[in-house]
Each structure stands twice: as structure tokens, then as C-alpha cells.
Amino acid sequence: MRVLLVEDERRLAELIKGGLAGEGFAVDIAHDGRDGLWMASENTYDVIVLDVMLPRMNGYTVCSRLREAGDWTPIMMLTAKDGVHDEAEALDTGADDYLSKPFSYVVLLARLRALVRRGGRERPVSIAVGDLTVDPAGLRCRRGEALIPLTPKEFAVLYGLARRVGEVVSKGDLLAQAWDFAYDGDPNIVEVYISALRRKIDLPFGRRSLVTVRGAGYRLDEKG
Numbered sequence: 135m136r137v138l139l140v141e142d143e144r145r146l147a148e149l150i151k152g153g154l155a156g157e158g159f160a161v162d163i164a165h166d167g168r169d170g171l172w173m174a175s176e177n178t179y180d181v182i183v184l185d186v187m188l189p190r191m192n193g194y195t196v197c198s199r200l201r202e203a204g205d206w207t208p209i210m211m212l213t214a215k216d217g218v219h220d221e222a223e224a225l226d227t228g229a230d231d232y233l234s235k236p237f238s239y240v241v242l243l244a245r246l247r248a249l250v251r252r253g254g255r256e257r258p259v260s261i262a263v264g265d266l267t268v269d270p271a272g273l274r275c276r277r278g279e280a281l282i283p284l285t286p287k288e289f290a291v292l293y294g295l296a297r298r299v300g301e302v303v304s305k306g307d308l309l310a311q312a313w314d315f316a317y318d319g320d321p322n323i324v325e326v327y328i329s330a331l332r333r334k335i336d337l338p339f340g341r342r343s344l345v346t347v348r349g350a351g352y353r354l355d356e357k358g
């Protein structure tokens with residue numbers, strides 16, 4: 135099991151490395167964001183542990199660069215504060231899980247093992263919903279010929295709806311799919327992403343394909 139640990143606090147990095155090595159993980163350490171991005175691009179890891187506050191390039195940027203490059207290695211983000219903003223941002227840049235500092239080593243180990251078990255994300259084929267194309271491999275979305283830039287988390291919500299086009303998908307299902315088990319914050323965060331999606335995939339095109347079904351969830355319509 136090969137782990138890349140990107141952490142600028144050298145003592146903490148050595149402690150984590152020592153602990154993980156004792157569990158049979160092979161651990162490479164990068165002390166800043168640029169080195170971390172380079173090492174992640176050059177080597178293959180089973181999981182990446184990525185601090186947010188890093189010199190030269192922060193963890194959010196490292197994570198989104200990797201995802202943009204099509205690298206879906208599971209990423210565990212180490213956030214500095216335990217605020218919903220940080221958590222949402224970590225997941226929004228394409229991290230699979232996050233842990234707020236300070237964390238217990240036992241929890242880190244358990245969560246890393248769970249991440250590795252789950253493996254990389256599924257990479258299914260494009261889905262067409264009317265003239266809307268949702269391409270999960272490239273995280274790309276188009277309305278007709280127009281390319282619509284989405285964040286990874288907006289994309290995950292849209293993809294959850296596109297997979298079940300014409301059906302009502304509950305907020306809980308969208309949460310479970312787009313946030314995995316790790317998100318235990320406010321489920322109303324889904325509404326924030328639905329609104330953002332409407333502003334991107336519907337409003338500019340005079341469409342109403344993303345429908346709120348009161349008390350039940352959301353539906354993506356082919357003709358809307």
C-alpha cells in the first residue's frame with residue numbers, strides 16, 4: 135500500500151509516516167504543494183493524504199489540479215479548521231474525505247483504510263439528457279455545443295440526477311452519492327449545489343430541466 139503524504143509540518147509528517155509504516159504502508163513525504171503535485175503526477179499511489187495549508191501551492195489547488203488531469207487517486211484532505219466552509223471546499227475540489235486537525239491517529243488510519251478499500255471512483259460513460267451531455271470521465275458538461283464549467287461537487291450532484299433522468303432523487307440519495315459517507319454536515323448543502331447548477335445548466339439557456347419536487351427531492355428532465 136503506497137501513500138503520498140503532503141504535509142509541511144515536518145514533525146507531524148514524520149509521526150504519521152512512522153505510524154503508517156508500522157501498519158505496512160509505504161509512505162513518501164512531500165513538504166510543499168508543488169512537490170506533492172509533482173510526486174503524485176510522477177508516481178502511482180493508493181491514497182494521498184493532503185494538508186490544506188501548504189507552502190508554494192495549497193492543498194485545494196493540488197487536489198483540483200490532479201482531478202483536472204484525470205487523476206482519481208483517493209485523497210484524504212487534512213483541514214485546519216472544522217468549519218463547514220472548509221469541509222465543503224475540500225470536497226468541492228475533488229477530495230474523497232477530510233479530517234480536521236487535530237485528529238487522532240487511530241481515526242486517520244481507519245479512514246485511510248476505508249478510502250483504500252473503496253478505491254478510485256467509478257469512471258462510467260457519458261450520459262445524454264436531451265441536449266445536455268454529462269461526461270464523468272472528463273468532468274465535463276455541455277448544453278448543445280456550449281461547454282459548461284462545473285466544480286467537481288456540482289458535477290457529482292448533476293451526475294446523480296442524470297443517472298436517474300426523469301425520476302425524483304431524494305436529497306439523501308444525492309448526499310450519499312456525491313458526498314460519500316464522510317459528510318455529516320447540513321444536508322441542506324444539496325440545495326446550494328442545485329441552485330448553482332440551475333444558474334449554469336438552465337438559466338443561460340432559458341431552460342427549466344432541473345425541477346424541485348417539494349418534500350421529495352429533485353428531478354432532471356429531458357424536456358425542460
Ligand code: CA
Pocket residue numbers: 141142143185186187188
Ligand atoms: Ca500545513
